[in-house]
Amino acid sequence: MTIQQKIQTLRDELNKHNxxxxxxxxxxxxxxxxxxxxxxxxxxxxxxxxxxxVNSPTQRVGGTVTKNFETITHKNRMYSLDNSYxxxxxxxxxxxxxxxxxxxxxxYTCELKFDGASINLTYENGQFQKxxxxxxxxxxxxxxxxxxxxxxxxxxxxxxxxxNFEMRGEIILPIVGFNKMNEERLANGEEEYRNPxxxxxxxxxxxxxxxxxxxxxxxxxxxxxxxxxxxxxHFESLENARKVGFKVPKTIALVNSIDxxxxxxxxxxxxxxxxxxxxxxxxxxxxxxxxxEELGYTSKYPRWAIAYKFKAVQVSTVLNKxxxxxxxxxxxxxxxxxxPVQLAGTTVKRASLHNADQIEKLDIxxxxxxxxxxxxxxxxxxxxxxxxxxxxxxxxxIYATHCPECNTELVRKEGDxxxxxxxxxxxxxQITGRxxxxxxxxxxxxxxLGGETVDxxxxxxxxxxxxxxxxxxVEQVIxxxxxxxxxxxxxxNGIEKSKNIPFEKVLFALGIRFVGETVAKKLxxxxxxxxxxxxxxxxxxxNVDEIGDRIAQSIVDFSNDLNNIQLINKLKVVGIQLSVxxxxxxxxxxxxxxxxxxVSGVFHQMSRNDLKKAIExxxxxxxxxxxxxxxFIVAGDNMGPSKLVKAESLGITIISENDxxxxxx
Ligand code: AMP
Ligand code: ZN
Numbered sequence: 001m002t003i004q005q006k007i008q009t010l011r012d013e014l015n016k017h018n019x020x021x022x023x024x025x026x027x028x029x030x031x032x033x034x035x036x037x038x039x040x041x042x043x044x045x046x047x048x049x050x051x052x053x054v055n056s057p058t059q060r061v062g063g064t065v066t067k068n069f070e071t072i073t074h075k076n077r078m079y080s081l082d083n084s085y086x087x088x089x090x091x092x093x094x095x096x097x098x099x100x101x102x103x104x105x106x107x108y109t110c111e112l113k114f115d116g117a118s119i120n121l122t123y124e125n126g127q128f129q130k131x132x133x134x135x136x137x138x139x140x141x142x143x144x145x146x147x148x149x150x151x152x153x154x155x156x157x158x159x160x161x162x163x164n165f166e167m168r169g170e171i172i173l174p175i176v177g178f179n180k181m182n183e184e185r186l187a188n189g190e191e192e193y194r195n196p197x198x199x200x201x202x203x204x205x206x207x208x209x210x211x212x213x214x215x216x217x218x219x220x221x222x223x224x225x226x227x228x229x230x231x232x233x234h235f236e237s238l239e240n241a242r243k244v245g246f247k248v249p250k251t252i253a254l255v256n257s258i259d260x261x262x263x264x265x266x267x268x269x270x271x272x273x274x275x276x277x278x279x280x281x282x283x284x285x286x287x288x289x290x291x292x293e294e295l296g297y298t299s300k301y302p303r304w305a306i307a308y309k310f311k312a313v314q315v316s317t318v319l320n321k322x323x324x325x326x327x328x329x330x331x332x333x334x335x336x337x338x339x340p341v342q343l344a345g346t347t348v349k350r351a352s353l354h355n356a357d358q359i360e361k362l363d364i365x366x367x368x369x370x371x372x373x374x375x376x377x378x379x380x381x382x383x384x385x386x387x388x389x390x391x392x393x394x395x396x397x398i399y400a401t402h403c404p405e406c407n408t409e410l411v412r413k414e415g416d417x418x419x420x421x422x423x424x425x426x427x428x429x430q431i432t433g434r435x436x437x438x439x440x441x442x443x444x445x446x447x448x449l450g451g452e453t454v455d456x457x458x459x460x461x462x463x464x465x466x467x468x469x470x471x472x473x474v475e476q477v478i479x480x481x482x483x484x485x486x487x488x489x490x491x492x493n494g495i496e497k498s499k500n501i502p503f504e505k506v507l508f509a510l511g512i513r514f515v516g517e518t519v520a521k522k523l524x525x526x527x528x529x530x531x532x533x534x535x536x537x538x539x540x541x542x543n544v545d546e547i548g549d550r551i552a553q554s555i556v557d558f559s560n561d562l563n564n565i566q567l568i569n570k571l572k573v574v575g576i577q578l579s580v581x582x583x584x585x586x587x588x589x590x591x592x593x594x595x596x597x598x599v600s601g602v603f604h605q606m607s608r609n610d611l612k613k614a615i616e617x618x619x620x621x622x623x624x625x626x627x628x629x630x631x632f633i634v635a636g637d638n639m640g641p642s643k644l645v646k647a648e649s650l651g652i653t654i655i656s657e658n659d660x661x662x663x664x665x
Pocket of ligand 1: 080081082111113114115117169283307
């Protein structure tokens with residue numbers, strides 16, 4: 001096999017596994033084996049830059065930074081949809097359709113209306129070319145690099161489909177993934193995201209595509225746009241799109257009348273809450289493409305399609321009690337305990353009340369009859385009080401003043417929506433939560449120890465903080481519930497192994513409020529050791545790029561707390577990595593400080609990513625587009641001609657890969 005064939009075989013194989021897992025939901029390889037193959041491909045591609053391909057599975061991890069998303073005019077306008085709310089609305093729509101077509105022979109497709117952000121994907125010669133957001137319908141933002149990280153989107157189509165085409169669909173964030181992201185945010189002391197829809201559309205505009213790659217986004221497709229007349233109907237074109245690799249939901253149905261449309265509506269009105277993602281209605285489309293063309297568009301909508309919006313389901317019930325939950329960071333969430341009531345096929349007993357302001361705004365009181373609503377979301381919410389049913393004796397709700405877990409007086413800082421329990425080191429859910437965060441995958445990644453065991457260890461008095469983990473002995477752990485000698489030994493080994501975790505991850509693991517993964521990386525790089533970081537002043541901290549007041553203050557507070565100082569000392573004694581290793585220090589300098597680089601073309605000595613890393617490691621900055629601020633362009637083979645013209649017109653110095661290596665040597 002030639003190198004090129006080897007590369008192609010690996011790409012095909014990895015594409016196939018991605019397809020099986022992300023489109024068919026049917027894993028055919030372990031994560032571990034997948035990673036091995038991906039690494040092998042990465043190596044071959046780095047060694048053989050001539051075979052670089054933006055659509056290789058290795059490019060899915062992201063890493064490009066886009067400062068300004070380019071505005072692109074849609075070749076075919078992206079319309080919005082007219083709405084309907086009743087059967088009558090739909091019958092009227094059908095009347096108009098029949099009148100224009102001069103026939104009553106019409107078939108429709110019924111599809112779920114996915115609640116996310118619409119996207120237009122362009123394919124040329126079977127290759128994914130670009131992705132553009134809907135924007136105002138006429139023009140949108142080009143978000144190609146971000147979209148490439150979504151693994152259910154095929155980067156090339158193997159078999160024959162239709163010449164060049166566009167696929168339209170919705171970028172969504174499944175509920176499970178959304179909740180997981182929020183758990184992590186809570187653990188980092190950050191505000192939760194409000195809903196999957198906004199989070200999905202916000203994700204598309206993140207500057208760093210590696211961040212997008214980490215989000216569990218998905219893309220559901222619902223329209224093929226092409227000038228070819230290969231398929232006669234919308235349904236047929238989608239069925240074939242699915243066959244060539246697109247994720248076209250199987251929930252689509254073909255019907256012959258508005259009565260049947262309504263059967264579909266009724267069926268999904270209740271079942272929609274069981275879907276893994278949110279939907280707020282259905283979309284009805286005239287199936288015949290020739291008829292679609294005859295119907296055409298109004299100034300805003302296609303005449304051949306209409307959305308039907310589900311009604312939010314509402315019931316009333318009695319509020320028995322308000323309880324308060326304490327999160328990992330001490331944030332308090334009030335929860336409504338309701339008289340159980342049936343709502344959209346499930347029994348509802350609890351609803352979130354968000355915070356004190358929400359309770360005050362709605363004037364919610366114990367024993368009130370309240371209206372509970374379930375929209376697209378899983379957690380029902382209280383939308384109003386039925387004041388006609390309020391008892392004369394009812395009194396306004398007094399918000400909790402003390403922590404339900406440890407009885408400490410709650411505090412609420414200016415600007416915060418939530419109350420907090422300040423008893424960081426004595427409040428059980430906070431202690432457990434912090435240790436659970438410490439051991440999590442992106443932090444110390446401790447194998448053989450799970451969240452429940454952490455809680456058990458704390459209850460048994462074996463650990464009070466994460467540093468205590470390193471004192472644990474096998475004999476102490478074996479007697480615990482559901483522990484055996486083997487699992488105890490695994491756990492201790494996992495803890496021991498975490499002593500090799502690099503400083504930037506340790507810094508994230510410490511759970512300093514507002515210090516998430518990315519911030520931890522920046523801080524580790526700048527300060528190089530925990531001692532430097534903890535002795536830094538507020539001013540020194542805010543002077544670091546992208547570190548704001550909030551983060552700086554949080555670090556200062558952390559560093560001044562005697563408990564934390566003791567904890568860190570203990571971690572030092574047990575041998576945790578609390579500074580950047582000598583090896584990575586060796587490759588770092590400030591030689592390129594203040595200089596902005598653009599990297600373009602194919603390189604021979606190092607991969608593009610390594611080159612970018614080398615720029616950053618030496619204090620420089622990488623930008624994706626050339627501007628007046630650019631200092632150098634590192635040009636490899638095949639640098640884009642438009643870039644060259646722009647660089648020359650701005651008088652920017654162009655250097656070769658070798659010049660660059662000399663610079664940092
Ligand atoms: P609206 O934003 O309310 O005008 O609704 C139109 C949007 O619904 C489109 O831009 C699509 O992003 C979205 N949509 C979701 N599911 C579908 C679907 N199955 N067919 C067409 N559009 C859909
Ligand atoms: Zn507490």
